[in-house]
Amino acid sequence: MLTINYKNVILFFWLAIPLINLFGQSPIVKKVDFLGYVKTKLYILEREIQHPLDTPLDTALAEADRLRLENLGIFSMVNMQIIPIGHNEVNVRYTIIENWRFFPMLSPLYNEKWGWSVGATLMINNFRGRNESLVVRGQYGGQNTFGVEYYNPWITGDHVSIKISAGNDVYDHTFLPYDVTYNHFQIGFGKYINNRLRTKAGLFLSEKTYSNETETREYFHITPYSDITFDSRDLYASPSKGIYSTNTVYARFDTKGNALNQLLWSHSTSKYHELIDGKWNTVLGLNVDSRFTFGNNLDIWHDYIGGAYSVRGWKVPNNKLYESTEQSYRFGMNWVTSSVEIRQTVVPKFATKLGNELGLSVVTFADIGVIDNDIANLFQNTPILGTGVGIRIPWSVIGSIRLDYGWSFYKGKYVEQALHLAFGEKF
Secondary structure (H helix, E strand, O other): OOOOOHHHHHHHHHHHHHHHHHHHOOOEEEEEEEEOOOOOOHHHHHOOOOOOOOEEOOHHHHHHHHHHHHOOOOEEEEEEEEEEEEOOEEEEEEEEEEOOOEEEEEEEEEEOOOEEEEEEEEEEEEEOOOOEEEEEEEEEEOEEEEEEEEEEEEEEOOOEEEEEEEEEEEEEOOOOOOEEEEEEEEEEEEEEOOOOEEEEEEEEEEEEEEEOOOOEEEEEEEEEEEEEEEEOOOOOOOOOOEEEEEEEEEEEEEOOOOOOOEEEEEEEEEEEEEEEOOOOOEEEEEEEEEEEEEEOOOHHHOEEOOOOOOOOOOOOOOHHHHHHOOOHHHEEOEEEEEEEEEEEEEEEEEEOOOOOEEEEEEEEEEEEEEEEOOHHHHHHOOOEEEEEEEEEEEEOOOEEEEEEEEEEEEOOEEEEEEEEEEEOOOO
16 A cells, blocks of 8 residues: 655655746846847837846736837837847847838828828938937828928927927818818827826817808817827737727817807727737727717817718718708717727738838728717617728838728618728727
């Protein structure tokens, strides 16, 4: 009969614990370095690294540092290597490929609201090698614009940012019978509370003139705003997991004494979940968007649902459709939309020899939305629906080139179909 000496068993495990710790412990991180950067200042890279030196390697924390570098938006690719450099010691190395910094372009531009224009843009990405951006742009055609924008994500302290922009836009209103002249100036500041929670606040000054052959309407508003955002996405441009939720409050104050004041609350929440991981991953995305307004009911504040950034499969409305009231259920001041997408990577993102990024993803989507001037009636309305398929091509700075083709439905009946060309993800 086998007899177990429990004292010997206890003694064995007591002696084995130091051996388990010796051979099972993580190596110590002695160094973090970077390869491939040319224009970017070294401290821009170093300030994104949160893995401490002389501590055991935490691969999850090192990967989070890699994602932070990629989310700066100034690199086409960021790769990480763990390199042994001594007995139980490693070097964490990040190899980067810098994005294009200068975008001097003269090219055709397309916007669903205003159609085609010819645009001239000088964009300096990673300005001065400090992750700042400076943009001077102008265009002529469906929309005539001139504007200047400067953004610095770290002007002082930890993630304290500033954005300054000014410009002039001239265009035909999408569905009202007016030519619009819009002069604007903005200054805003931002602050990271932590890695996931961010705040912004600022001020808009805007002057708008609506004119046609019979009347001219002028408005000048001072608009302070504040924003709070929660962001746990892994990659901003093409997330595979996490939540993005933002709430913004605007207060428009009329300076001409007509009491045409308005309070707006905009909300958006998106959730991403990776169904199949790996380079050729499959991602499920869910989104809810809303806007609620309080104040005067002016036609110039009316919005619509439908189009590339709302309920896809519906064409952007025009003045003829608005005046006919045939689709009056698409217009109002308050709206809620929701979307679901399944995104499948076909060609994983890669950096070309020119430094830009390419790849290909295909998506299927379904959108739903309601809109009304009265918040109380909003959810009593029959929603409009849209469903379809699309492709995404990653592209430097703008995130992606997007093509969506959809079919629209209302009260169970097919209405129309539309092809949407847009830039960046819908959510």
